Amino acid sequence: MRNISALVFASGLAFLLLVITWQFILGGAPMLIGEAILQQAAEELGAANLVTSVVLGYRGIDTLGEIAILFTASTATSLVLSSIAEKTSAKSKPGLRDDGTILASSASLFFPLLMTIGLYIILHGHLTPGGGFQGGVILAAAFFLPLLAVPGRGVNHSGLALVEGFAGASFIVIGIIALFQGKAFLQPLFGHGEMGSLLSAGSLPLLYIAVGLKVGAELSGLLANLAEPSGNGDETLSATESASTEQTSMQAEKTKS
Amino acid sequence: MIWVIALMVFIMLVGAVTVLLVDSHVSAIAASSAVSLALSVIFVILQAPDVAMTEAVVGSGLSSVILALALFRLNRNKAKMEQSDA
Amino acid sequence: MTTNLIHWLLYGGAMGLIVIGIVGVVTLTNIFRIILALVIAEAGANLLLVIAGYRFDAIAPILTGQALSAMPTTQIMVDPVPQAMVLTSIVIGVGVQALALALVLKVYKNYQTLDLREIHHRMLADIDHSSGVISLLSEEQPKGERPLPEPETKNVLNSGGEK
Structure with a gap:
C-alpha cells in the first residue's frame, strides 16, 4: 500500500516536472544581468575569472551570508556532538585504531603536497578555476589526513577557532575599509593591476584568502569533531546523558512489551 | 560529446536509484559519491569549471568522508550497546 | 535533433x-x-x-590568452x-x-x-510519560489495535560487509 502510493506520488511529480521541462529553453535563455556582468566585469574589477568577480565583487554580501551560514552550521554541529560525547577511558579506545607505519608516513608525506595545492588554488582564485571554497576544502583535507592515520592525536581547537575568527573578521574589515573610502560595502579596494598577473584585481585575492582560511578551519574543526570521541571534560554531562538514555530505553522497552 | 553526456546522465541516475535501493549503508555512500563525480563531469561539459571543481572536491570527497565518519560513530554506538546488553 | x-x-x-x-x-x-x-x-x-x-x-x-588584452x-x-x-x-x-x-x-x-516510525512511536510514549498521561500506545492497549504494525528494530543499522 505504502509503496503503491509512493509510486503514484513519484509518477505525478515526474509528470509535473516534465511539463515544466517542456517549456524550458536550453542555451538561449535571456540573461540580462549576466550579459552586463560579462561586458563590464573585466574593466571594473580586473579579475580574469569572471565567476570570482561575481562571487566576491558583485555578490560579496551574498558570500558574507554564506560564510555566516557555514559558521552557524559548524558551531551547531560541534554543540550537538559535544552533548553526546562519549566517555572514553584512556586504555581502551574502541574507535579508530592505529593502522601502521605506511599510512602514517604517507599521511605526513601528503600533508605538504595538499597544503601547497590548497594554497595555490586559493591564491590563483581570481585567475584560474578554483578559489577560496575549493582550496579551503583541500586545506581541511590536509589537516584531517594525519588525524585519520594517527588516531588519538588531538586537534588544536583553539588555534582553529583563532584562524577562523581572524579570517572572518578580516573579511568584514576589508568591507568596512571600503566604506571609509567613500565606496559601497565590500567594494574592491586598490587598483586593478595588470590583468592576468598574480597581483591584480584589487582586494579580491585578499577576500578569497580570508574565505579559504575560514572554510578550511571550519571544515577541519567539523571533521575533527566528528572523528574523535572528545570525551575529556564532559564526564558529568555524559553521565547524566547516559542516565537519561537508559531511562528512555527502559521506558521504550516497557512500552514495547 | 552527446555520448559523454548520455553516459554521465545514465551513471548519475543509476547511482541515485542505487542510493535508495541498496541494503548496505556503505554502498549507498559510495553510490552518492559516484553521483557527484558524474555530476562534476557534466559541469565541465556545461562550461562551469569552478562549479565542477567544487562538486568534485566537496560532493564526492568531503561529503562522503563526513557521511562515513557519522556511520562509523553510529556503528560504534551500536557495538557498545550490544556489549552492555550482553 | x-x-x-x-x-x-x-x-x-x-x-x-x-x-x-x-x-x-x-x-x-x-x-x-x-x-x-x-x-x-x-x-x-x-x-x-x-x-x-x-x-x-x-x-x-574565464579570460585567457588573447582575450586578456582584447576586451x-x-x-x-x-x-x-x-x-x-x-x-x-x-x-x-x-x-x-x-x-x-x-x-x-x-x-x-x-x-x-x-527507523523513523519507531522513533515517532518512542517519542510519543516519552511525551505521554513525562506529562503523566496514560499512553494510548502503552501496555493497557490490546496489541492488535495499534495504529501501526510493530516496526522492525533489528537490522536497522546494517553496515554491510560484517553480516
Missing part, C-alpha cells in the same frame, strides 16, 4: 535527480538514508541552475551568475549535511534506532 536530445538529456537528468531525491525523502524510513536522498535532490537542483545559465558554443567565463571579446560566454550561486550552494549544502548527521547521531543516542 541533436540539440533536442541534449535538452532532454540534461533537463531529464536534473529532474530525475530531484524526483529520485524527493521520492527517497518521502518513502524511506531510515533517517540516515533520508539524508542521502536529500543530498541527491540538492545535487539535482544545482544541476538545474547551472543548465539555466548554459549557452551553445560558449566558453567558460570586450567577441567570444560568447556562459552566464557566471548561476555558477556563483551554485558555488556557494554546494558549500552550504555540506555544512547543513554535517549538522543533520550530528542530529541523527543525537537521535540514535537517545532512541537507539534509526
Whole structure:
C-alpha cells in the first residue's frame, strides 16, 4: 500500500516536472544581468575569472551570508556532538585504531603536497578555476589526513577557532575599509593591476584568502569533531546523558512489551 | 560529446536509484559519491569549471568522508550497546 | 535533433535527480538514508541552475590568452551568475549535511534506532510519560489495535560487509 502510493506520488511529480521541462529553453535563455556582468566585469574589477568577480565583487554580501551560514552550521554541529560525547577511558579506545607505519608516513608525506595545492588554488582564485571554497576544502583535507592515520592525536581547537575568527573578521574589515573610502560595502579596494598577473584585481585575492582560511578551519574543526570521541571534560554531562538514555530505553522497552 | 553526456546522465541516475535501493549503508555512500563525480563531469561539459571543481572536491570527497565518519560513530554506538546488553 | 536530445538529456537528468531525491525523502524510513536522498535532490537542483545559465558554443567565463588584452571579446560566454550561486550552494549544502548527521547521531543516542516510525512511536510514549498521561500506545492497549504494525528494530543499522 505504502509503496503503491509512493509510486503514484513519484509518477505525478515526474509528470509535473516534465511539463515544466517542456517549456524550458536550453542555451538561449535571456540573461540580462549576466550579459552586463560579462561586458563590464573585466574593466571594473580586473579579475580574469569572471565567476570570482561575481562571487566576491558583485555578490560579496551574498558570500558574507554564506560564510555566516557555514559558521552557524559548524558551531551547531560541534554543540550537538559535544552533548553526546562519549566517555572514553584512556586504555581502551574502541574507535579508530592505529593502522601502521605506511599510512602514517604517507599521511605526513601528503600533508605538504595538499597544503601547497590548497594554497595555490586559493591564491590563483581570481585567475584560474578554483578559489577560496575549493582550496579551503583541500586545506581541511590536509589537516584531517594525519588525524585519520594517527588516531588519538588531538586537534588544536583553539588555534582553529583563532584562524577562523581572524579570517572572518578580516573579511568584514576589508568591507568596512571600503566604506571609509567613500565606496559601497565590500567594494574592491586598490587598483586593478595588470590583468592576468598574480597581483591584480584589487582586494579580491585578499577576500578569497580570508574565505579559504575560514572554510578550511571550519571544515577541519567539523571533521575533527566528528572523528574523535572528545570525551575529556564532559564526564558529568555524559553521565547524566547516559542516565537519561537508559531511562528512555527502559521506558521504550516497557512500552514495547 | 552527446555520448559523454548520455553516459554521465545514465551513471548519475543509476547511482541515485542505487542510493535508495541498496541494503548496505556503505554502498549507498559510495553510490552518492559516484553521483557527484558524474555530476562534476557534466559541469565541465556545461562550461562551469569552478562549479565542477567544487562538486568534485566537496560532493564526492568531503561529503562522503563526513557521511562515513557519522556511520562509523553510529556503528560504534551500536557495538557498545550490544556489549552492555550482553 | 541533436540539440533536442541534449535538452532532454540534461533537463531529464536534473529532474530525475530531484524526483529520485524527493521520492527517497518521502518513502524511506531510515533517517540516515533520508539524508542521502536529500543530498541527491540538492545535487539535482544545482544541476538545474547551472543548465539555466548554459549557452551553445560558449566558453567558460574565464579570460585567457588573447582575450586578456582584447576586451570586450567577441567570444560568447556562459552566464557566471548561476555558477556563483551554485558555488556557494554546494558549500552550504555540506555544512547543513554535517549538522543533520550530528542530529541523527543525537537521535540514535537517545532512541537507539534509526527507523523513523519507531522513533515517532518512542517519542510519543516519552511525551505521554513525562506529562503523566496514560499512553494510548502503552501496555493497557490490546496489541492488535495499534495504529501501526510493530516496526522492525533489528537490522536497522546494517553496515554491510560484517553480516
